[in-house]
Amino acid sequence: MIRITRKIEFSAAHFYHNPNFSAEENRRVFGKCNNPHGHGHNYVLEVTIAGEPDPTTGMVLDLKELKDILQTEVMERMDHRHLNHEVPELAGQIPTCENIAAVIWKLLEPKIKSGKLDRVRLYESPELFVDCTADATARDGARA
Amino acid sequence: MKLSLTRRYHFAASHRLHTAKLSEDENKRVYGKCSNPYGHGHNYVVEVTVTGPVDPETGMIANLGQLDPFVQREVIEPFDQKFLNEEVAEFREQAATTENVCSEIFRRLKGFPLARLERVRVEETSKNSFEIETDVNTLDEVRA
Numbered sequence: 001m002i003r004i005t006r007k008i009e010f011s012a013a014h015f016y017h018n019p020n021f022s023a024e025e026n027r028r029v030f031g032k033c034n035n036p037h038g039h040g041h042n043y044v045l046e047v048t049i050a051g052e053p054d055p056t057t058g059m060v061l062d063l064k065e066l067k068d069i070l071q072t073e074v075m076e077r078m079d080h081r082h083l084n085h086e087v088p089e090l091a092g093q094i095p096t097c098e099n100i101a102a103v104i105w106k107l108l109e110p111k112i113k114s115g116k117l118d119r120v121r122l123y124e125s126p127e128l129f130v131d132c133t134a135d136a137t138a139r140d141g142a143r144a
Numbered sequence: 145m146k147l148s149l150t151r152r153y154h155f156a157a158s159h160r161l162h163t164a165k166l167s168e169d170e171n172k173r174v175y176g177k178c179s180n181p182y183g184h185g186h187n188y189v190v191e192v193t194v195t196g197p198v199d200p201e202t203g204m205i206a207n208l209g210q211l212d213p214f215v216q217r218e219v220i221e222p223f224d225q226k227f228l229n230e231e232v233a234e235f236r237e238q239a240a241t242t243e244n245v246c247s248e249i250f251r252r253l254k255g256f257p258l259a260r261l262e263r264v265r266v267e268e269t270s271k272n273s274f275e276i277e278t279d280v281n282t283l284d285e286v287r288a
Contacts, residue, residue, distance in 0.1 A: 018201055029202060031209055094203030098147050105145055127152040135146050
């Protein structure tokens with residue numbers, strides 16, 4: 001099996017706020033990330049596809065195809081957007097790195113027709129990233 | 145789908161590779177210039193990966209407001225700007241190799257109460273890194 005990884009970058013704004021919490025609780029739990037004016041990050045997204053190379057093309061999947069999927073599913077939805085207000089898939093969720101990575105996984109998984117989505121790694125900064133991978137138990141189930 | 149969160153931390157420390165279990169000649173032969181009795185230093189990078197359910201109230205596996213001070217207290221404060229062989233008790237008895245440093249950091253962090261420690265990876269330089277994963281059964285480090 002071969003893994004191939006494509007990287008993209010997008011810039012977006014967000015802030016953390018839970019309407020179930022009091023103003024004081026929001027400040028305590030989320031700290032300065034609670035600033036209602038929002039703040040932004042240069043997100044770096046690494047998408048890894050796993051599979052066997054096609055014997056004719058020698059490719060697990062056409063990287064151009066993956067590039068187009070990432071453009072449509074991620075860039076157009078999230079680049080230069082406010083994640084709290086402009087991304088319907090995140091509506092009702094706090095746009096943490098965990099929740100954004102999970103949304104990206106759910107958007108990409110059905111679009112990958114050659115190979116399988118193996119990992120979504122989302123960097124919020126060089127010092128913080130989230131990995132989203134297939135659940136080992138679900139994967140075992142699929143194999144059986 | 146499984147999510148993990150990784151945070152990178154930094155500390156600078158000196159060490160000397162030397163063990164009382166070997167003669168001076170053997171220490172020189174095994175560790176070479178790393179055995180210089182005056183020591184030498186590195187900018188260490190510690191990558192801490194935790195996993196667990198995402199709290200729907202916060203959207204987080206672990207709040208950095210709690211993870212950062214824990215790592216700061218357990219690892220960064222005791223290790224940063226120190227001579228590991230003399231100033232971290234655990235390395236008086238065992239060589240301060242980065243294998244042992246990684247293992248000691250794992251031991252100090254595995255008690256983090258708010259998420260499960262999944263991996264500790266230590267970069268001694270940008271060219272050398274060492275990592276330890278959690279055994280899912282014992283929650284201790286994976287031993288062969």
